[in-house]
Amino acid sequence: MKKTNTHIIPQTKGGVGKTVLSMILATLLYEKDKTINVYEIDDNNNSNIKSNILNFKSIEIKESEELLDEVYFDSFSEDENIINLVDCGGGNDTKSILNKLSQNDMVGNNYYVPIFDDIDHINNAIDTIKLIRGFDKDANVNLIFNRCFSTEQKDIEAQFIGVFGSEEYEIESRVKELDYDNIFFIPNTNIFSILKAKNISLLDTYLHAIDLVANKHEYQKKWQQEGKESFSKKMKMFRLGxxxxxxxxxxxxLKKALKG
Structure with missing residues (x-):
């Protein structure tokens, strides 16, 4: 079975960072000649992400059937320059989307299931992966540990004790219950809160930051001519970049997973 260029972010638990993850994946997938479509399918949380590069659309579940047909159509075209990211809402939204994928026999997709260290998130991740495996035997399932305080193995295991267990506290490991193909870590950061407040996509910010850093002397000379207050504001954005x-x-x- 050929892997599609479709990337789906499901979790039956809301508020685990699915939209954050979709922005990260879009940034990692970006190449100049590629068209990246990001679809947020959520009846409870509609984002308003502004981008000059991404095709971002926030829709409700009732509109999702036609959209998924469009995504499936793109997968048959075998055009590697068209990339679809589907960000599923929590709870019944994710269940509904996975059910529609099952009904369409839309398989062989790449899935990214994010969790925090909360025990409920782990239970929901187990349930989500079982739903995926139930209809898509060719799925590439990636478990994403979000908001990691450290990427050191011992620190990860201590933070996500509900996954890895603990002999000291007599907590059983649940790693075997999480039927994933790959595991990845996203560090804890306030960057996404800042970008959300400014309604700017991570990809747009990243590309602008690359340009700023590569040409910092030219930009800083220009900012200096605008006065101290303007220079200070622009330098704050430079540091954020x-x-x-x-x-x-x-x-x-994560690029390893994006290759399917």
Whole structure:
């Protein structure tokens, strides 16, 4: 079975960072000649992400059937320059989308299931993966540990004790219950809160940051001519841009999963 260029972010638990993850994946997938469509299918949380590069659309479940047909159509075209990201809402929204995929026999997709260290998130991740495996035997399932305080193995295991268990606290490991193909980590950061407040996509910010860093002397000369107050404001954005670049470098291992 050929892997489709479709990337789906499901979790039956809401508020686990699915939209954040979709922005990260879109940034990692970006190439100049590619068209990246990001679809948020959620009856309870509609984002308003502005982008000059991404085709972002927030829709309700009732509109999803026609949209998924469009996504499926793109997969048959075998055009590797068209990439679809589907961000599913929590609870019944995710169940509904997975059910529609099952009814369409839309299989062989790449799935990314995010969790925090809350025990409920782990239970929901197990349920979500079971739903995926129930109809898509060719699925590439990636478990994403979100908001990691550290990417050191011992720190990950200590933070996500509900997954890895603990002999000290007599907590059983649940790793075997999480039937994933790959596991990845996203560091804890306030970058996404800042970008959400400004309604700017991560990809747009990242590309602008690359340009700023590459041509910083030219930009800083221009800002200096605008006065101290303007210079200070622009330098704050410059520093944020450098943090965004570092973040993308930190999550670069996810590119392995994006290849399917």
């Amino acid at each position: 450098k943090r965004v670049i570092e973040l993308i470098e930190d999550v670069a291992p």
